[in-house]
Amino acid sequence: MTPTPVRSGARLKFYYGPMDCGKSTLALQIHYNHARQGRNGLLLTRNDRSGRSSVTTRIGLTKQAVEVGDHQGLVDLVDDGTRIDYVICDEAQFFTVAHVEQMADLVDEHGVDVYAFGLATDFTSSMFPASARLFELADEVLRLQVEVLCWCGAAGVLNGRVAGGQLVREGERILVGDTDDAELHYQVLCRKHYRSGELA
Numbered sequence: 001m002t003p004t005p006v007r008s009g010a011r012l013k014f015y016y017g018p019m020d021c022g023k024s025t026l027a028l029q030i031h032y033n034h035a036r037q038g039r040n041g042l043l044l045t046r047n048d049r050s051g052r053s054s055v056t057t058r059i060g061l062t063k064q065a066v067e068v069g070d071h072q073g074l075v076d077l078v079d080d081g082t083r084i085d086y087v088i089c090d091e092a093q094f095f096t097v098a099h100v101e102q103m104a105d106l107v108d109e110h111g112v113d114v115y116a117f118g119l120a121t122d123f124t125s126s127m128f129p130a131s132a133r134l135f136e137l138a139d140e141v142l143r144l145q146v147e148v149l150c151w152c153g154a155a156g157v158l159n160g161r162v163a164g165g166q167l168v169r170e171g172e173r174i175l176v177g178d179t180d181d182a183e184l185h186y187q188v189l190c191r192k193h194y195r196s197g198e199l200a
């Protein structure tokens with residue numbers, strides 16, 4: 001059997017930036033723009049902040065999404081007979097490294113455009129494994145900087161985890177919190193204040 005020719009020009013793009021930089025908002029905007037051109041797409045997420053199967057943004061937009069489990073194959077999701085032109089992966093840092101390999105398969109073997117959105121680094125300022133793999137494999141890596149500022153006014157680039165008013169540097173990698181004033185929350189800081197631990 002001759003393999004089906006793959007549409008050339010499909011790309012794997014990784015958009016990264018700190019919390020609050022507008023990643024989910026851009027993900028939904030791209031989804032909307034493509035759908036309006038008559039393209040069929042899938043919106044995927046992992047551990048969205050709402051705790052439901054949706055992409056929610058801090059500015060109040062919400063869209064139904066497929067929550068991807070550890071063992072869910074991404075290629076299987078586009079193989080059910082429906083034509084899929086693109087896949088959007090929000091919260092890409094929480095995907096597995098195997099999922100990132102499958103994103104590359106979607107592009108190379110199936111001609112599907114993949115747009116991944118996520119944090120580069122965790123609260124210890126170390127790269128998430130899936131994000132590291134995206135840096136290695138993506139055709140394009142774009143840093144988003146939608147004017148998210150540290151309290152000092154410098155560009156916010158790192159995600160600090162704050163518990164009891166103190167910056168913490170050890171603990172579980174994934175602990176979903178928010179950027180409000182909860183006992184445990186996240187705060188975007190410039191490199192200097194991330195490293196010094198000064199929170200205001």
Ligand SMILES: [Zn+2]
Nearest residue numbers: 150152190193
């Ligand atoms: Zn600062």
